[in-house]
Amino acid sequence: MIIRRLDLRGKRxxxxxxxxxxxxxxxxxxxxxxxxxxxxEAVKNGTEDTLKELALRFDGIAxxxxxxxxxxLQNALTELDPEVRAALLEAITRIKKVHSxxxxxxxxxxxxxxxxxxQRWIPVDRVGLYVPGGNAVYPSSVMMNVIPAQIAKVPSIAxxxxxxxxxxxxxxxxxxxTCELLGIDExxxxxxxxxxxxxxxxxxxxxxxxxxxxxxxxxxxxAAKRALRGLVGIDSEAGPTEIAIVAxxxxxxxxxxxxxxxxAEHDTIAAAVLVTDxxxxxxxxxxxxxxxxxxxxxxxxxxxALGGIQSCMVLVDNLDQGLDVVNAYGAEHLEIIASDAxxxxxxVRNAGAVFIGEFSPxxxxxxxxxSNHVLxxxxxxxxxxxxxxxTFLRGVNFIEYDEKSFKDxxxxxxxxxxxxxxxxxGEAMKARLE
Numbered sequence: 534m535i536i537r538r539l540d541l542r543g544k545r546x547x548x549x550x551x552x553x554x555x556x557x558x559x560x561x562x563x564x565x566x567x568x569x570x571x572x573x574e575a576v577k578n579g580t581e582d583t584l585k586e587l588a589l590r591f592d593g594i595a596x597x598x599x600x601x602x603x604x605x606l607q608n609a610l611t612e613l614d615p616e617v618r619a620a621l622l623e624a625i626t627r628i629k630k631v632h633s634x635x636x637x638x639x640x641x642x643x644x645x646x647x648x649x650x651x652q653r654w655i656p657v658d659r660v661g662l663y664v665p666g667g668n669a670v671y672p673s674s675v676m677m678n679v680i681p682a683q684i685a686k687v688p689s690i691a692x693x694x695x696x697x698x699x700x701x702x703x704x705x706x707x708x709x710x711t712c713e714l715l716g717i718d719e720x721x722x723x724x725x726x727x728x729x730x731x732x733x734x735x736x737x738x739x740x741x742x743x744x745x746x747x748x749x750x751x752x753x754x755x756a757a758k759r760a761l762r763g764l765v766g767i768d769s770e771a772g773p774t775e776i777a778i779v780a781x782x783x784x785x786x787x788x789x790x791x792x793x794x795x796x797a798e799h800d801t802i803a804a805a806v807l808v809t810d811x812x813x814x815x816x817x818x819x820x821x822x823x824x825x826x827x828x829x830x831x832x833x834x835x836x837x838a839l840g841g842i843q844s845c846m847v848l849v850d851n852l853d854q855g856l857d858v859v860n861a862y863g864a865e866h867l868e869i870i871a872s873d874a875x876x877x878x879x880x881v882r883n884a885g886a887v888f889i890g891e892f893s894p895x896x897x898x899x900x901x902x903x904s905n906h907v908l909x910x911x912x913x914x915x916x917x918x919x920x921x922x923x924t925f926l927r928g929v930n931f932i933e934y935d936e937k938s939f940k941d942x943x944x945x946x947x948x949x950x951x952x953x954x955x956x957x958x959g960e961a962m963k964a965r966l967e
Contacts, residue, residue, distance in 0.1 A: 535819060535822050535823055535839050536839045537840075537842075537844070537846070538845065538846050538847075538848065539845050539846070539848070540848045541554070541848065541849050541854065542848055543850065548861040549861070551858050551861035552862060552912070556842050556843065557804060557911060557912070558802035560772060560802075562752065562759065565755070566756045569726040569756050569757055573726065573730045573761070575587070576727050580738070581598075581599050581736060581738070584739075585599065587725075588695075588696050588702070588722070591727075592695050592724060594697075595696075596703065599723055599736075600719070600720070600739060600740075601703060601704065601709060601722055605703055606712055607713060609706040610714060612710075613707065617707065618710070618714075620900075621676070623901060624901040625676055625714065628903055629680055629684070630903055631904055632681045635681070635921050635923060636684060637922075637926060637928075645938050645942075647934060647938035648933075648938035648939075648942075650932050651930070652930055653929050654926040655926065656925050656926055656927075657687060657744040657766070657926075658688060659743045659745075660682050660687050660690055660691070660744065660745045660925060661691050661692075661693060661729075661731075662682065662690065662692045662693070662746075662747055663732075663750055663754060664692055664694040665694070665724070665754070666724060672708055672711040673900050674749060675708055675712060675715065677905050677906050678748050678920065679712075680715070681924060682747075682925050683716075685924075689719075689741075691721065691732070691740065693720075693722075693724065693731065693732065694708050694721075694728075695723070695725065696724065703722055704722055721740060725751070725753050726754060729757035729758055729761060730757060733757075733761040733764050742765070743765060745767065745924075746761075746765050746767050746768075748768070748771075749907060755771060758770050768924055769917060770911075773799070773802045773803050773843075773910065774800065774804075774865060774866075775796065775803065775806070775910060776792060776796040776804070776805055776806065776866045776895055777808060777867050778792060778793065778808065778867075778868040778870060779855045779859055779867070779871065780807065780870045781809065781811055781814070782811040782813060782814055783870075784811075784871065784891070788870065788894070789807060789870065790821035791894075792896075793805040793822065794829060795894070795895060796866065796895060797839050798831050798834065798838075799838075800838065801837035801841070802841060803843075804838075804843040804844055805838060805839055806846075806859075806862065806864070807845075808846075809848065810849050810850060810851050815848060819846070822839065826839070853880075856877065859881070859884070860882045863883035863909075863912040865885040865886075865908045865909060865914065866885060866888065867881060867884035867887050867888065868887075868888040868894065868895060869881075869887065870890065874890045875889055885910070885914045886905075886908055906919075908920075939965065943962045943965070943966055946958070946959065946962050947959035947963065
């Protein structure tokens with residue numbers, strides 16, 4: 534059996550009970566935190582040479598310079614395959630279109646005559662965007678991180694991506710070309726936890742500290758984000774990717790199997806979950822998985838992911854129960870392939886992104902739907918959102934009361950201050966009345 538089965542028919546469980554039936558792969562973040570602690574300290578007190586030494590240790594090559602020369606960015610774009618360039622440009626157009634509609638407007642509230650509170654949305658001053666370079670190349674992550682930051686009008690944007698031996702210590706040329714397409718010229722050949730540390734602490738003469746770090750990465754990147762959170766803002770501690778699919782008998786088994794495989798391709802601990810009320814579909818999907826996995830490129834990695842505890846096919850009484858299951862699970866990517874997919878989607882409460890109908894696969898969202906693919910994992914979709922323009926904005930209140938409106942409310946504030954045994958707060962009001 535390529536993937537385990539779970540029969541929940543006839544069971545009505547609580548959200549926590551459903552969640553316990555769908556465990557995720559175990560990540561030993563505590564061990565990762567211990568292992569990266571000396572590394573973070575080294576970067577904190579180190580120089581560019583420190584980063585070169587770490588690159589040689591972890592990436593097998595020490596770049597000539599940690600900051601990528603502008604000529605390398607330009608050359609990468611010049612040499613980029615024209616078809617890849619055209620695909621990137623189309624994806625950029627669509628991502629910009631969706632994210633431009635996320636811009637917040639200034640709100641001015643007249644609380645009383647002479648008393649105004651204005652909320653303004655102010656971008657962070659500087660962000661560091663991390664683009665992984667492990668099992669795959671991710672120019673898509675460049676777009677997904679850079680474009681919302683640019684639309685938010687972040688003044689200073691830097692990118693870090695691991696150096697690659699086959700490219701002389703530079704990040705992958707497609708990543709560099711995408712940076713050039715988007716007008717980003719501050720790019721560093723540094724990966725892993727040391728890249729996050731560089732952005733958090735800064736490195737004298739090389740890289741100024743950032744206010745925020747975003748972007749996916751491996752367990753060491755996630756651990757570095759956890760360790761440095763507070764010193765620097767983060768989007769999330771991204772874990773292994775995951776897909777859940779809610780499907781009925783109208784779904785095509787070939788589509789479902791292909792979509793499960795597409796996410797299992799990322800990592801041996803990626804999660805692939807099918808929830809269906811059709812035993813026939815389940816059988817067909819399992820047969821398709823067996824057929825397709827054996828002929829796809831990363832078959833060993835995919836087979837490990839599908840065979841792990843984090844992946845399964847779940848049989849339910851009906852799709853209402855199925856929605857209870859996936860709402861409890863809170864998947865990063867949730868597909869709904871069913872006869873009433875649009876209405877079913879309205880009942881979804883917890884998901885990073887929802888893909889509706891047979892022609893809206895996760896792969897479309899990974900690249901060219903216009904939505905963002907940096908999404909909450911590990912069940913964090915129950916409280917967190919995916920990356921957006923809002924990620925890079927802070928809502929700041931500007932309070933302005935005139936003398937009359939101040940005097941009208943002063944006694945109320947004094948009363949509340951005294952009730953909290955904070956009389957100096959009240960004195961700050963009384964001083965203006967004297």
